[in-house]
Amino acid sequence: MTTTRRHVLALTAALAVSSPGLALAQAKLKVAAIYTVPFEQQWVSRIHKALKAAEARGEIEYKASENVANADYERVMREYATAGNQLVLGESFAVEAAARKVAKDFPKVSFLMGSSGKPQAPNFAVFDNYIQEPAYLTGMIAGGMTKTNKIGMVGGFPIPEVNRLMHAFMAGAKETNPKVEFTVTFINSWFDPPKAKEAAFAMIDKGADILYAERFGVSDAAKEKGKLAIGNVINTQDKYPETVIASALWNMEPTVDLAIKTVKEGKFKADDYGKYSMMKYKGSELAPLGTFEKKVPPEIVTKVKAKEADILAGKFTVKVNDTAPKSTAK
Template identity: 70%
Template sequence: MLAATGIVAGALALTGGATAGFAQDKTKIKVASVYTVPIEQQWVGRIHKALKEAESRGEIEYVWAESVAATDYERVMRQYAEAGQQLIVGESFAVERPVRAVAKDYPKTAFLMGSSFGPAGSNLSVFDNFIQEPAYLTGLIAGGMSKSGIIGMVGGYPIPEVNRLMNAFMQGARETNPQIKFMVSFIGSWFDPPKAKEAAFAMIDRGADIMYAERFGVSDAAKERGKLAIGNVIDTQAQYPETVVASALWHMEPTIFRAIAAVRENKFSAEDYGQFSTMKFGGSSLSPLGTFEKKIPEAVLAKVKEREQEIRDGLFRVDVNDSEPKSSM
């Protein structure tokens, strides 16, 4: 499905080498996104939200394609490049080779793709969800709130982008409860809420009283069984006020606004934008605790606040561990 809209915001100061042929004047930058899943999926939803914010500020003309099959991804990208889009954004995890081939064929088009690999050529930049810092903070909370000592974790695929968040969460949980046990499962899909829900039910039946909801559907299972959940990427506490304790939030705005400004200033080059997803750059944060503010043990809350400040001050570093997390029971 192709959807169109219109517009985005002011340029940011940039450094780095320029690549000829990108943007010219104060006219709106033409931006397109290609998504393999529906835009309501949390990961691409954050990209879409940032681009819509840029559109609302009058800086870009924005069009997008969602639920694009991997076999059609290259074709859709080429259509956008041929149509004169100046910046193409998307995720290339299952289509790395086609994406890089397209970028090479259109050197005057800027490409910004979610990827486990590095930038390429002069015009393919990459980004990633390096939100392991708030994921660790949510782990501190979960470890301190679990009564059964068992946490269930349901993810999409065991790739670095998922693994590092799960491992950071587990690191935090072990800090507040060294005896905590984990059940880990991957559903083999980026968007299959019913399958994620069933996986969560199985873990709850085995004693998990807190669920790490890397995928949609897990919080529904926790809600139905009266258990707690930790969210990922977006804040869903408003939808689950008695279930979702906290979430590790991803803010794509620093990444997107930097790329748009680079195109506008004719300075877009092949870069790794990963750092702009960290807390230092405002690319991630711990969600407000809201309905659980008074329910989290005071000692745990104090530890969370202490670690959060240490992270922001550069005094504490959360490990980036991309290895596949394993169950401990």
């Protein structure tokens, strides 16, 4: 038995030397992520969830840092790259120049970063939350549900990633209700629930009976005042069963899984992964109506389902508008 075991070990070692690709395929991919906000923040939670799923499947070794200050971002990126991580993910919007500089200094490491910019050869790929399609559908629902024809919208910052979803939502609401008016406010923070809540209260005081919850805190205000809300990126209806009507969900699994696959195959390059957030690739979807299934008017449900089918069939394209949305309420 000892001799046989020795032969097997010797053969395995010989194969690893002669076929390094085989040894690499057997080893777990080392993946790291850097987040400027807590893991539970909407945007980041979707990336974290997809990576944790890959970790649970045994595909990757995963390490992550949350609440990293912009000033520390470059240092943390370099630490992860130096530590032998083969794939590094994060959101580089506020640290674009520094992140791209790190990628240049580590050409053998693959970087996939949330970014409004273009890919940077050879190893800096980008992704974005192109979930304007389900955002349009949630707008259609909101337009059909409002009684006051006034909708309040609270966002983090007026950047393309937020603007395009708000515009899509507004266009959807206008389709089912041309009379609807919008009040738009940005709280200039990615994670400040109390501030978002106060902004939502102000909108409710002005007559808004539905709130677009681009940030945490908005649904709390709606719940306290007996109003309704539309979710974004994640589905929070389980926490607000009488408040959140519907949500535009972002699924990062198609993006993350493709990146892991290409790194493992040695084929990763500076691509734009943005399209994998669209409904066609299952990167986004309209959340089930759940507790509101019987509360949304049947004619609105029919219109939404027809529009969803047209989007998936390529018959209808939701316009991407990255400019800052403006209030239309008088």
